[in-house]
Amino acid sequence: MTPQTYFFILLSISSYFGCVFGQSLLTQIEDDIEKLKADFNSNQSDVADGGSIFTERLKSWTEITEKKIILSQIVSLYLKMFSVVPTNGKHHIVNINNALHTLNNNLTDSFKKVKDLMELSQLQMNDSKIQRKAVNELFPTLQKLLQDHPATHNKRKRSQSQKRKCRC
Template sequence: MTPQIYLFILLSISSCFGCFFCQSILPKIEEDIEKLKADFNSSQSDVAEGGSIFTERLKSWTEATEKKIILSQIISMYLKMFDNIGPATSKLHVKNIHNALHTLNNSLTESFKKVKDLMELAKLPMNDKKIQRKAVNELFPTLQKLLLDHPTTHVKRKRSQNQKRKCKC
């Protein structure tokens, strides 16, 4: 990955957590990432094959709460990577990056719980009769919640147009 990709990920994280953390740590992290890239020989041509791993996925997650969910998963993947790189973890720049990721991960615990919820939902055996009965029992409250929390854009537009018409100051 290029430094721009790492910077993009860190800037995305900073947009979710406020600028203070990233303003104080971003220059040092960027320097440490450059050293890590040298350790991994990440400038080789095969790195570009197949496109990016994380940044393409981030593009479709636009709202801050959504970004926290995907970023929590991305950060956990980076932490898994750092747990598996072995002797390189004794280097100071690797420790600095690892510590920064842990700090960010700690602030993402609620979002990570949401990811776990999604993974648990994906594992539900929807061919199981008991699960089906429970799902049918919860269908109306689920639809009600969806429709009340997210009214259609047409209704919103109509309401806002009416407000504009009423206010003839």
């Protein structure tokens, strides 16, 4: 990834979480990312193999609450990466890591949502106890879904009746 991509991700994360950094701090982070890029030799041709790992995934997440979920996961992955990267007195690594930790502090709810999704994907739906619990929760789940997202069929009826009134 280019430094501009890293900068874009960091800027996106900060803007979505209300952690708008000052211009001088953003400039400093951009410079730090340039140094980090040099540390990792990220100009090598194999970096482009297989496409991007974060920016392509961000495109399909459209709503702000959705983006917070995916960005929280991206931040946690960066923090995981920085936990194994030796700083060796390199202040630019420490600066980027600190900025990510600051952003991460605002992501606890979104990260919990990611954990919930991961736990749901791990459920063994062929287990009879899980199936019994799921059956007990089916109606409240459907009820919640229908309350939060009314069927588009009802909206059509309303708009059709309004059109009829206009024609009279």
